[in-house]
Amino acid sequence: MNTSVSHQTHSHSSEYELLIDGANCGSCVKKIETALRGVPGVEQADMNFAQRTVTVAGTAGVQSLINAVEQAGYHAKESEAESEEDALSEKEAADQAYYKKLMRDMSVGLGVGVPLMIYGLFIGDMSVNTSLERVAWLAVGVITLAVMFFSGKHFYTGAWHSFKNHSANMDTLIALGTGTAWVYSMVVIIAPDVLPEMARHVYFEATAMIIGLINLGLALELKARGRTSEAIKRLIGLQAKTARVIREGEEKDIAIEHVRLHDHVRVRPGEQIPVDGEVLEGHTSIDQSMLTGEPMPVEKNPGDTVSAGTINKTGSLVFVATRVGKDTALANIINMVKKAQNSKPPIGRLADVIAGYFVPTIMIIAVISALIWLNIGPEPTVAFAIVSATTVLIIACPCALGLATPMSVMVGVGKAAEAGVLIRNGEALQTASQITAMVLDKTGTITLGQPQVTDVVVIGSYSEDEILGLAASVESGSEHPLAEAIVESAKSRGIKLSNASHFNAITGYGVEAEVDGKSLLFGNEKLMKDHSIHVPDATIEQAQGFANEAKTPMYFAVDSIFVGLIAVADPVKEDSIAAIQRLRRNGIRVVMLTGDNRATAKAVAEKVGITEFFAEVLPNDKAKKVQELQAEGEIVGMTGDGINDAPALALANVGFAIGTGTDVAIESADITLMRGSLHGLADAVAVSKATISNIKQNLVGAFIYNVAGVPVAAGVLYPVFGILLSPVIAGAAMAFSSLTVVTNANRLRFFNVKEH
Amino acid sequence: MWIINIVGVLLIALIVWWFWLYKPNETSASKDLVIDVENGVYTPAHIKLAANQATDIVFNRKDPAPCAEMLQVPAFDISETLALNKQTRIHLPAMPAGEYDFHCQMQMYKGKIHVQ
Numbered sequence: 001m002n003t004s005v006s007h008q009t010h011s012h013s014s015e016y017e018l019l020i021d022g023a024n025c026g027s028c029v030k031k032i033e034t035a036l037r038g039v040p041g042v043e044q045a046d047m048n049f050a051q052r053t054v055t056v057a058g059t060a061g062v063q064s065l066i067n068a069v070e071q072a073g074y075h076a077k078e079s080e081a082e083s084e085e086d087a088l089s090e091k092e093a094a095d096q097a098y099y100k101k102l103m104r105d106m107s108v109g110l111g112v113g114v115p116l117m118i119y120g121l122f123i124g125d126m127s128v129n130t131s132l133e134r135v136a137w138l139a140v141g142v143i144t145l146a147v148m149f150f151s152g153k154h155f156y157t158g159a160w161h162s163f164k165n166h167s168a169n170m171d172t173l174i175a176l177g178t179g180t181a182w183v184y185s186m187v188v189i190i191a192p193d194v195l196p197e198m199a200r201h202v203y204f205e206a207t208a209m210i211i212g213l214i215n216l217g218l219a220l221e222l223k224a225r226g227r228t229s230e231a232i233k234r235l236i237g238l239q240a241k242t243a244r245v246i247r248e249g250e251e252k253d254i255a256i257e258h259v260r261l262h263d264h265v266r267v268r269p270g271e272q273i274p275v276d277g278e279v280l281e282g283h284t285s286i287d288q289s290m291l292t293g294e295p296m297p298v299e300k301n302p303g304d305t306v307s308a309g310t311i312n313k314t315g316s317l318v319f320v321a322t323r324v325g326k327d328t329a330l331a332n333i334i335n336m337v338k339k340a341q342n343s344k345p346p347i348g349r350l351a352d353v354i355a356g357y358f359v360p361t362i363m364i365i366a367v368i369s370a371l372i373w374l375n376i377g378p379e380p381t382v383a384f385a386i387v388s389a390t391t392v393l394i395i396a397c398p399c400a401l402g403l404a405t406p407m408s409v410m411v412g413v414g415k416a417a418e419a420g421v422l423i424r425n426g427e428a429l430q431t432a433s434q435i436t437a438m439v440l441d442k443t444g445t446i447t448l449g450q451p452q453v454t455d456v457v458v459i460g461s462y463s464e465d466e467i468l469g470l471a472a473s474v475e476s477g478s479e480h481p482l483a484e485a486i487v488e489s490a491k492s493r494g495i496k497l498s499n500a501s502h503f504n505a506i507t508g509y510g511v512e513a514e515v516d517g518k519s520l521l522f523g524n525e526k527l528m529k530d531h532s533i534h535v536p537d538a539t540i541e542q543a544q545g546f547a548n549e550a551k552t553p554m555y556f557a558v559d560s561i562f563v564g565l566i567a568v569a570d571p572v573k574e575d576s577i578a579a580i581q582r583l584r585r586n587g588i589r590v591v592m593l594t595g596d597n598r599a600t601a602k603a604v605a606e607k608v609g610i611t612e613f614f615a616e617v618l619p620n621d622k623a624k625k626v627q628e629l630q631a632e633g634e635i636v637g638m639t640g641d642g643i644n645d646a647p648a649l650a651l652a653n654v655g656f657a658i659g660t661g662t663d664v665a666i667e668s669a670d671i672t673l674m675r676g677s678l679h680g681l682a683d684a685v686a687v688s689k690a691t692i693s694n695i696k697q698n699l700v701g702a703f704i705y706n707v708a709g710v711p712v713a714a715g716v717l718y719p720v721f722g723i724l725l726s727p728v729i730a731g732a733a734m735a736f737s738s739l740t741v742v743t744n745a746n747r748l749r750f751f752n753v754k755e756h
Numbered sequence: 757m758w759i760i761n762i763v764g765v766l767l768i769a770l771i772v773w774w775f776w777l778y779k780p781n782e783t784s785a786s787k788d789l790v791i792d793v794e795n796g797v798y799t800p801a802h803i804k805l806a807a808n809q810a811t812d813i814v815f816n817r818k819d820p821a822p823c824a825e826m827l828q829v830p831a832f833d834i835s836e837t838l839a840l841n842k843q844t845r846i847h848l849p850a851m852p853a854g855e856y857d858f859h860c861q862m863q864m865y866k867g868k869i870h871v872q
Contacts, residue, residue: 087839094840098820154821158796165797166778169864218821225822342826342835352830355863360775364768371764375757399823402862406826425833 016062018054020047021075028074035072039064084236084334095222102219105151109212112147116140116205117728128188128200137189137202144182144204152178152211168359170399174214176363177393178207181727184386199380203390203727210394210731217735224742228407230749231414232341235334238290238309243274246318263321267312276328277319279304284315291330292420292675333674336422340413345426347695348405351702355402362396362710369714377715384715387724391713395730396706399738404698407745412691419753420674421684428670431654432688437634438583438681439626439648442594442604443481444641445658446580446678447570451481453489454551455567459539467564469495471556473515474522477503482552485568508595508618510554521557524597528555528562535562543567547599550607577608579678584609586685589634593617593625622648639673639681656681683753690751698741705737782870785811793827793838793865794818798858801867807853816843826861829869834858 020032029047032054036045041060047053054076056065069076120126128134148156155178158171185202192200242253246264259265259275267273273286285297288310297313300306306319309330325331344352366389373385409426416423423429443449456464472490475483476497490497500513500520509530510523521531525543528535535555543553543565551569555562583590592613594601601615614625622640626648629636638645638652649655649669657669658676673680713730717723783789783800792799793815805811817824817838827846828835838844848869856869 091840094820095822098822101820154795161795161797161799163774165799165801166774166780167797167801167866168775169796169866170862171796171864222822338837339835342828342837343833344828344830344835352863356857356866357776360771363771367764367767367771371761374760398864399862402864406861 016056016065018056018062018065018069018076020054020069021077023047023074031072032069032074035068036065039068084331085239085241088233088236092226095226099219099222102215102222106212106215106219108151109147109208109210109215111212112143113205113208113210113212113728117209120205126202126205128192128202129197134189134192137185137204140202140204141182141186141189144185144207147208147211148178148182151215155211155214168363170359170397172359173362173393173396173398174210176366177390177727177731178210180386180390180393181206181210195382196380199383201380201383203387206390206727206731209728213728213731213735217739220739221742224739224746225407227746227749228410228742229341229414231411231418232334232337234290235309235330235337235417238272238330240272240274240308244268257325259321259324261321261324263324265319265321267306267317267319269312269314269316271312273306273308273310273312273319275308275321275325276323276330277306277321279306279317279319282315282317284317285313287311287313291333333417333422336424337413337417340423340425340429341410342406343409343426344405345409345430345692345695347430347692347699348409348426351401351404351699355398358396358398358401362392362398365710365714366390366392373715384724387727388713388715390727391725391730392710394727395709395713395725395734397702397709397734397737400702400705400741401699403738403741403745404702405695407742408691408694408698408748411745411748412687412694415691415748415751415753416684416687419680419683419687421680421687422672422674423684423688424670424672428654429688430692431635432637432671432684433692434635435588435637435654435685437589437591437629438637439591439593439622439629439639439652440580440610440678441622441640441645442592442596442601443570445639446576446592446604446608447572448676449481449570449641451485451552451568451570453485453566454569455546455565457539457542457565457567458563459536459565460561460563462558462563464564465493465495467556467566468493469497470515470518470520470558471522471554471566473498474500474503474511474513474520476500478505478511481570482554482568486566508616518558519560521560522554525555528557531557531560533557533560533562539565544599547597548603550600550603552596552600572604572607573677576678579682580608580610582679582682583685586682586689588637588685591625591629593622595619620647623651626652637681637685639678656684679754686753687751690748694745694748698744701744702737702741705733709733785813785869790814790816790843791867792816792818793824796864798865798867803867803869805848805851805869805871807871808850810850811848813846813848814843815846817841823860823862823864827858828861829856829858831856 023032033045033047036042036054036056039060041058042056043058045054045056066076128137155171155174158169159175162169162172181203185204188195188200188202240256243256243259244251244253244266245259246266251266256274264280265274265277279300279302281302283301286300286306287297291307291309307330308328369392370385370389373388374381377384409429412429413423440446456468458464458467468490472487472495475486498515500515503511503513505511506527509527510521512521521527525540546553546567551567554566554568556564556566580590590610592601592605592610594615595617596615598615601613605613617625622645626636626638635653637654637656638648639656639658640649641658649657654671655669657672671684713725715724780802782802782804784804791813815827815838817840820840825837826835827838832849834846836844836846851871853871856871857866858869859866
């Protein structure tokens with residue numbers, strides 16, 4: 001037995017989980033707990049009898065704990081961390097073994113069924129008329145029984161256990177269908193006189209063929225299912241197995257599970273980053289494409305962060321581990337993708353409701369069908385009744401209905417993850433496919449979010465450097481991107497900054513402060529007007545010109561006298577234009593929101609091809625704009641990267657967080673874009689649309705299959721066309737209906753996100 | 757013929773009663789409760805829980821069929837993979853009184869949680 005792990009260290013105290021062997025009764029629990037509590041340093045020992053595990057907290061070493069359990073008469077070992085990769089390998093080995101078993105069962109079923117069917121079709125009559133035929137068919141009946149036992153046992157035991165449990169499933173239908181065919185055939189052999197001569201037909205080939213075909217269908221479905229999880233396998237494969245840690249000045253390779261927080265880790269060129277961390281030494285470029293989909297390597301220097309799963313390209317690095325184990329970004333991504341793959345969009349709920357009532361309903365239809373044939377069918381009525389009931393039971397496929405949604409979600413969410421798009425759940429996936437309006441925040445979403453000073457206009461006696469120096473001194477305490485741009489620019493010119501006092505941020509206007517005894521005002525035109533500071537008309541025109549070029553002009557006054565303008569521009573991301581075009585091509589209304597002035601907003605909007613924008617939107621009003629669009633009947637996607645976007649992200653039908661944004665924004669989002677590019681948005685919409693359309697195909701296919709197949713099996717076509725399905729055809733159709741659903745879901749793997 | 761028809765109707769009534777109307781015995785959940793996942797059924801499949809009290813339930817999957825792999829409790833958005841031949845602990849949040857289904861992805865395995 002194995003369970004989840006744990007070995008957590010809290011200061012000097014550790015927590016271990018031990019696996020206990022030999023504890024077979026409730027009284028063992030007390031004995032083991034007492035033995036462990038007697039070990040010096042043990043603070044707490046709690047056994048879980050169901051899982052045969054005991055959790056021990058304290059300062060005692062793990063070996064002394066194991067010894068104590070052994071002395072009490074049991075066996076113990078430390079529960080080891082099972083990596084995702086180990087779990088996956090185990091699952092693949094189990095699937096492989098099950099596949100072999102199914103193929104073996106299929107061979108036996110078809111090995112008997114195919115010759116019987118060939119005999120019935122081309123060689124002889126499968127009816128019982130003479131004593132010799134009775135003996136021969138009795139032998140075939142016994143062989144078929146052996147097939148049922150060897151290859152179909154799992155259907156019969158499953159059906160029996162379900163029946164005892166007052167539930168019914170696919171096994172119930174198969175067991176009832178094949179069982180009915182076999183029992184009827186045996187009645188024909190053992191007591192032919194109870195049936196009219198025309199009805200003395202045996203159906204052993206149907207029993208053997210159905211068992212063979214359904215096992216084949218299950219085997220192929222298992223293989224196809226394996227392929228649906230390729231994306232998550234690739235993500236899991238990104239996790240390094242070992243890390244080179246530096247402890248007490250010595251470098252050694254250890255298993256990834258044993259890397260601790262604050263360990264110093266060395267990574268050489270070409271190696272994977274094993275855990276998340278912050279670079280201490282070295283300079284390199286890192287390939288992050290596997291996580292973000294971004295092909296360009298990213299430069300890393302001391303102070304920069306690195307993520308587990310990415311690849312160190314050029315230089316050697318030493319970094320301090322900041323997140324290990326299940327806390328790394330990669331582990332969180334894997335967890336999020338797995339959870340999303342398992343969740344179900346609302347579109348699949350109807351199928352769930354139907355699946356819940358499906359099997360007993362089919363059983364009732366089979367009984368009704370048999371009764372109709374017996375009452376008003378042509379001779380031999382008994383044979384027709386048996387064939388129709390058996391075929392109804394066999395053709396019905398609840399699995400196709402049940403699989404229709406989850407298989408597509410599995411592939412679609414994985415496909416999105418490969419493109420650097422993390423979808424939180426099935427609902428987000430479905431809503432993303434219905435988005436009609438996309439709201440984009442300007443700064444950091446459409447633009448790089450890294451503004452630079454482009455122009456300094458001097459009016460009066462102050463020099464450019466003096467204006468920049470004073471403005472930077474005022475802004476040095478601010479974290480606003482525009483402020484950072486000014487401080488950076490001053491520093492790059494070697495300007496020494498002074499301390500600012502009486503700092504006051506006036507929301508929506510700018511700031512005021514005192515530097516070197518001077519009273520400074522720095523902000524927009526309204527700030528100047530509010531303080532009755534005269535700005536020359538020519539300068540206002542010049543500022544307007546800057547704004548038209550997508551630059552943000554900021555007015556600067558010293559001691560109530562206007563002295564200059566500083567223009568800052570935030571460059572548009574390289575691929576924003578193309579990404580916005582993709583969204584519009586998909587019929588999505590693109591709306592830009594910004595706190596920036598109208599002229600700058602207009603210039604940026606024109607540059608990227610957006611016709612609808614709202615400027616000077618205060619942070620709190622972003623959510624209001626989303627509501628307004630929703631009131632117009634739009635299904636709104638909101639994209640943002642900052643803390644102030646969180647309410648709007650939460651309110652939108654689908655909130656998109658740019659992966660380079662804050663944790664708060666990511667937590668509020670339904671979909672996270674791992675890279676900063678807006679192409680992620682178009683990718684997310686494209687994958688969602690493709691996935692939902694795939695689900696619809698599956699659902700429609702599964703519904704039509706059952707809605708059309710069951711009446712045909714019951715014989716509705718017989719009165720007009722003389723067609724009554726053979727149970728063998730029904731078995732083949734049933735086996736391949738779920739396979740078709742899984743195969744159709746697998747088509748999504750070849751969906752090219754970039755082309756949509 | 758009418759005997760066959762009566763038998764048929766009784767059979768339909770039996771199906772309705774056995775699969776839809778019958779109220780099976782319920783097993784009270786405790787920290788030692790293990791639900792076996794084998795032969796197409798959860799054993800036990802009908803669990804009784806106290807309302808507004810979070811609980812852990814352990815599932816022991818013995819069936820290699822992929823159908824048995826996923827456990828879903830739709831009302832609480834729980835969807836977990838059950839490892840084969842291992843015990844998997846599932847945390848159930850505090851639930852208000854009511855009946856909640858749990859099942860595999862295809863709803864071939866089915867169970868009910870009765871919170872009271």
